[in-house]
Structures are given as structure tokens and as C-alpha cells.
Amino acid sequence: MPADLVPAQRALLAANGLSRRDFARVAAFVAGGTWLSLGSEPALAQLSQIKAIPPNAVRINANENPLGPCSQALDAVQRALVNAGRYQFDLIEAFKETLAAQSGLAVEQVTAYAGSSAPLHQAVLGFCSPSRPFVTADPGYEAGEVAAKAVNAKVIRVPLTAGYAHDVRAMAAAAPDAGLIYLCNPNNPTGTLTPHADILWLADNLPKGCVLLLDEAYIHVSGAPMATELVKAGKDVVILRTFSKIYGMAGLRAGAALGRPDLLAKIAMWSGGPLPSLGMAAATASLQVADLVPTRRKIISDLRDETCQFLQAHGIAFVPSVSNCFMVKTARPGTELVAALRTHNVYIGRVWPSWPNHVRVSVGTAADMAQFRTALLKVLAA
DSSP, X not given: OOSSOOHHHXXXXXXXXXXXXXXHHHHHHHHTTHHHHSSSHHHHHGGGOSSOOOTTSEEESSOOOTTOSOHHHHHHHHHHHTTTTSOOHHHHHHHHHHHHHHHTOOGGGEEEESSSHHHHHHHHHHHOBTTBOEEEEESXXXXXXXXXXXXXXXXXXXXXXXXXXXXXXXXXHHOTTOSEEEEESSXXXXXXXXXXXXHHHHHHSOOTTOXXXXXXXXXXXXXXXXXXXXXXXXXXXXXXXESSSTTOOTTTOOEEEEEOHHHHHHHHTTOOSOOOHHXXXXXXXXXXXXXXXXXXXXXXXXXXXXXXXXXXXXXXXXXXXXXXXXXXXXXXXXXXXXXXXXXXXXXXXXXXXXXXXXXXXXXXXXXXXXXXXXXXXXXXXX
């Protein structure tokens, strides 16, 4: 993308009250790829490490799925690889058509992306400004805050409820001029669920002109109902989906935004160019494996619950989770526990400023979790 903004982008920013200086900042932000690098899934995952992780280490720091792509997805990649010298736009269309059909949506209500980080950032750029704040949970996934700062949008963090759900009523009331309310369900980093009824309430009670950005990156792991009905009803809602988690495609990159075509258009104007055809092929193949999600959900849930039962048995505080990560509470700064576990070759996730004594742990393989449990007891004993 050129260093300057295209007319449609410039007009949108002008309508949102951004100055000429803001134009320059956002142009550099987008053209330089900063919005992709500073707040993307890989970049945020790197906050959990000091340097490159040793190849033999236990890597339970980035909410990845060690099961990787299913065999059908790998077969599809092999077939697409033969024509990797071409753009293969047909694979993108096939992905959109498959996801739309399975979701009960029109193809026009689905936009394909390389994961869900891009539409998350682009939604903030499209709907937030100095006069339209960005509302998010605390603790919550921080990526949207990066984009908000790029357009000088105020970031409003709303604490989770006592039950670790999003406080939807407080979020709706936090800013009557909000441009975007971001809700990740289940939440990252806590792995906790916000009741479906609360999400429906929020969609019906948004501030005027506000859009709800509902991130369902981990919804497959929880088994909770998706909120596709809000898109079908034409609400001011955009839903994000990714194949980086339960489908094990963090490195292949595939995802989508679901919403009204007019909302999707405001997001799409911030990016351009072909999508990774290999990721599109793998995602389409994954969607067609009927038992993939329930099978993997059980594997992840069993390993998570086994580790949480271990924590409970040893009197170690944690936040009950329905996702592929959970939070462990420590009696000392979480950063110290992160560093101590690295000496045992175990790499866990990062610490959130509002919860300085909590650390996030991703669910890995059975061997990963066994090594984590052993190392944790040694570290706490020391």
C-alpha cells in the first residue's frame, strides 16, 4: 500500500475528525505494516519470550494448537502448492462460499482474511477516531488498543465481572460516543465465557453509531453457541473467526469477518492484495471434516481440566476456563514465575498489567502439560 492514504480512507478519517497530522500517522502505520506487526497474534505471542524459544522447549505461551492442521487440510495444501505460482482466487471464493453456507449467511456477509488479526485492526481503524473511543475488557486481548492509539482514539478498559465475564452493561455505558466495543468470547487471556444472553443484550443496546466487534477465536473450544444470528438479523455487529486455534493453522493464516456488507466494506478498505491461497485451501478442507471440532474440543478440554484439577489439588489458585488457556494466580509477580519456568525449559504466556500476579498458560500436548506441572511444583517449592 502506498505511503499516502487512498481517497476513500482519507474521507473516512476526515468524517471521524482526524487531522492532517493524524492522516500522516495512519498512513505510515498502514503502509509500514505496523498495524500487522505490533498487535498481531505472533507479535503479541512474542511478549511471552525474551529471545527465540529453544526447539526442545515446552511452548505453551501463545495459545497455539500443537495438533496442527488436520490431514485433510495438509492434503489440500499439497494440491494447492502445485499452483502456488498463481494467485488462485478460486480458493478464496471456495472458502467464503463454504463458510457462508455452513453459517447460514450470504456470501456477501463473509470476507476472507489471513487470520483474524487483520480485520480486528482494520475494524478499529474504520470505526474509531479521536471522537469515537475503543471499549474493551480488562484484562482482554490487547491488539485492538494498538490500532486505537494509531488513530488517537481513546481506549476505555472495563473490568471483567466477579464471575470473569464481560460486563456488557458497563461496556455499553462506558462511552456514549464509542465507535467500537470489542468483546472476545471466550475471553483471552482468562478463557472465561460471557453468557450468550448478555451478548444479545449488548447488540440491542449499543451506543448510537457504535459497532460490536465480537471475536469468536476460541468459541469452538468452548462449545458455546456462536452469535451468527446477530449477523443474520442485520445488527451492528461484526464477528471474527480464525483457523489459528482449534483448527491448528496459526502458521497457515486463515480467518474471516462476518457482518453486514456495509460494515465489512468499511473494514476491507484498509487492506488489499491476494490472500494466502494455501491457508484458504486448508481452511476449506477443515470445514468439511464433520468430527474435527468436537474431537479436538474433547482433547483440549481433557488436558485443560486435568491440569486445573492438579492445580486445585495442590492449592494453586487459577481461573476456571472453557478455552485452550487459563490463568494461574501466584503469590509473587507473575513475571518472576514466567522467568523461573524458563529455567526448566517451560515457556508460558505473558502477564497483564491489571492482573500482575496472574500468568496465562496455553494448553499443549499431554507431555507439555505434564512437564509444566512438574516444573511448576519445583518453582513454587523454591
